[in-house]
Amino acid sequence: MLNKNYIGSKVKIINFNNWVGKKEYAYKENYIGKIGIIKSDWGSGNRFSLKYDDLNLQEIDNENGNLLFRRENLEFLSNEKEEIKEEKEGNKMSVNINKIEVGMKVKQIKELPGFDYIGTEFKVTEIKDSVVMCANRMMGLGISQAEFFNYFEVEVEKEKFEFITIEIKDGIKITRKGKLTLVELPDGSRGASKCLPTDTYDRQRGYDIAFLKADIRADEKVMKLKLQKLAELRKY
Secondary structure, eight states: OOOTTTTOOOEEOOOOOOOOOOOOTGGGGGGTTTTEEEEEOSSSSSEEEEEOOOOHHHHHHHHHTTOEGGGGGEEEEEEEEHHHHHHHHHEEEEEEEEEEOTEEEEHHHHHHHHBOTTEEEEEEEEEEETEEEEOSSSSSSEEEETTTHEEEEOTTTTTTTOOOEEEETEEEEEEEOTTTEEEEOOOOOEEEEETTTTTTOHHHHHHHHHHHHHHHHHHHHHHHHHHHHHHHTOOO
């Protein structure tokens, strides 16, 4: 049964102890010392297939039928339990971005030096050089984009406002926007999943679908390289 707890963890291949393979694998020595990301866990935390940044090693691994490494063959470069805890509490590498748009209505929630109008509504009139300009019929001000959400909140009920979350974990970039999930692997391969407005959004399922699509595109890249290499060999 596929176990998702370790998928995405970064590991280093250290040996081939207790290897169960019966065939002669190509360039097996090239695996030792290489770093990969767990792509699949087919042994309840005991047997893993990996994804590599090294395109040459990806080709070798595909030729070998995607080797499954036991835990004793790998060194985990991060504490998977801590990673899961960080994911729940908010990874330190995560970046939360509130999208500011001209025309949106906002309300001051904290006093600015010399500008105390807490509870007063303003409208974003301009965004220039990272400065957000806000105004109403009586007054206006400019505030840096980086500090904007320390002092203002969006009138969510009156404005259509989307919250974007970007997480970067072990080289995998995960972007969530509403019911849309985007995954970008270290090699640049991307995948997306989006459910209908009437569907219930499942965070884990959205990630799994987007990750699998990105992984398929990564495999397609490898296949394309192999076909190009085959075409070159046939020229001689």
